[in-house]
Amino acid sequence: MATKSKRAVEVLTSWVDRYAGTPNTCRAYQRELERVQAWLLGQKLTFESVTQADLERYLHAFASGETLATRPGTKSLRTLSFTRDVLLRMMAELERHGIRIPRTSIELKLPTDSPKAPSLTAPSQQEVDEWDALRQQWHNRPQLKAGSRDPLERQFFVAEFVFCMALSSQELADGVMSDFLALDGIWQLRVRQKNMPTEKYVHVPAPAMAMLKRYRESRGLSSYPDASETAVPIVSRLRSERRVNGWAISKCLSQLSKSPDVDSAVHRIRISSRLLRRYLIVRSLLKKVDERSLRKHVRSDYAVNAVSAVIRESGNSLAQSLVM
Numbered sequence: 001m002a003t004k005s006k007r008a009v010e011v012l013t014s015w016v017d018r019y020a021g022t023p024n025t026c027r028a029y030q031r032e033l034e035r036v037q038a039w040l041l042g043q044k045l046t047f048e049s050v051t052q053a054d055l056e057r058y059l060h061a062f063a064s065g066e067t068l069a070t071r072p073g074t075k076s077l078r079t080l081s082f083t084r085d086v087l088l089r090m091m092a093e094l095e096r097h098g099i100r101i102p103r104t105s106i107e108l109k110l111p112t113d114s115p116k117a118p119s120l121t122a123p124s125q126q127e128v129d130e131w132d133a134l135r136q137q138w139h140n141r142p143q144l145k146a147g148s149r150d151p152l153e154r155q156f157f158v159a160e161f162v163f164c165m166a167l168s169s170q171e172l173a174d175g176v177m178s179d180f181l182a183l184d185g186i187w188q189l190r191v192r193q194k195n196m197p198t199e200k201y202v203h204v205p206a207p208a209m210a211m212l213k214r215y216r217e218s219r220g221l222s223s224y225p226d227a228s229e230t231a232v233p234i235v236s237r238l239r240s241e242r243r244v245n246g247w248a249i250s251k252c253l254s255q256l257s258k259s260p261d262v263d264s265a266v267h268r269i270r271i272s273s274r275l276l277r278r279y280l281i282v283r284s285l286l287k288k289v290d291e292r293s294l295r296k297h298v299r300s301d302y303a304v305n306a307v308s309a310v311i312r313e314s315g316n317s318l319a320q321s322l323v324m
Contacts, residue, residue, distance in 0.1 A: 008046070008047035008048060008094055011097050012090055012093060012094070016029045028082075032083060032087075035062070036058060038067070039058050048094075048099060055087055055091075056108055056109055058087070059083065059087075059108060059109075059110060060111050063075050063080055077309070078306070081110065081305040082301070082302060084108045085302070085305055087108060109309075110309050131279060134159075135163075138156035138159075138160070139207070141156070143214065144214075144218055146217050146218070148218050149218060149219055150218055153215060153218045154218070154252065155252045155253075155255060155256045156211065156256070157211045157214065157235075158235060158249060158252040159256050159271060159276065160211040161208050161211060162277075163279060163280055164208035165189065165191075165202060165205075166277045166298040166299065166300075167191070168246070168273050169247075169253070169273045170246035170249075171191055172234060172249050173233075173244055173245050173246045173248065175189070175190075175234040175235075176230055176232055176234060177225035177234060178225065178226070178227050178230040179191075180204070180212075180225040181201065182224075188202060189201065200299060203297065235248075253271045254271060256271055277298065280298070281294065281298060281303060282307060285308055285311055286311070291304060
């Protein structure tokens with residue numbers, strides 16, 4: 001048993017070391033590893049024998065400040081969600097090395113008395129209805145003349161693309177057309193993330209690609225991007241092919257539902273990149289999309305975990321009210 005436990009610690013230590021290129025992440029993972037290892041020793045458990053129920057007891061102990069090197073006081077939902085995610089990653093790594101029996105899935109419930117994050121409250125049925133109505137309008141909108149550079153077409157594209165890709169305003173502003181790559185007919189977008197040593201490629205869903213095609217044609221460009229467009233921004237200024245900043249993207253989103261060209265039946269709803277990401281996560285979870293795949297697409301473990309927790313605690317009524 002001691003030999004097995006030693007092997008588990010070696011595997012997890014090696015896993016933490018892989019994040020040496022991002023010092024803050026590496027330190028956070030090392031801290032979580034040391035904390036859970038000390039708790040397991042105190043409980044006379046090992047990484048091989050610990051169960052889902054044990055790990056949930058650990059989360060309760062951590063939330064109460066009863067684990068090693070844990071500050072007293074209530075933990076935020078963000079902190080608890082991060083700790084849960086690291087635990088799940090550790091178990092997955094041990095399964096990958098054959099140290100734990102592989103499982104199809106494992107869910108860890110957060111302590112029921114953990115605080116809620118107001119910014120991550122699930123959307124209401126009215127909000128979803130308004131959002132659906134707004135999207136339907138621009139998908140049904142007639143194709144405009146090539147080169148028209150219509151401002152509403154630009155706003156529609158920005159909103160749809162941010163929604164489908166879970167992009168921040170700055171990520172979209174930083175992108176250029178050559179960041180798109182087609183592999184076997186599947187489009188991907190290279191996303192540059194601040195303080196990350198490596199770039200990420202994210203799948204571009206069909207609705208987002210359809211809106212990109214419309215938007216490019218409205219700018220007088222060819223229908224699809226290519227590798228030569230290294231100086232062509234994904235979103236340009238309204239009357240020229242010059243780059244915009246994150247503030248301009250945010251302004252596009254906020255102005256969309258206020259446009260006089262948008263059906264007055266749609267209430268004046270607030271739209272932001274953060275809100276659109278939350279819609280995407282809620283829709284995906286209720287459609288039973290695999291959470292690991294969703295985390296990879298959204299590029300935020302915390303956001304997916306937190307919204308998932310809200311949905312689970314809301315019960316079936318939320319799922320019924322948000323049928324897509």
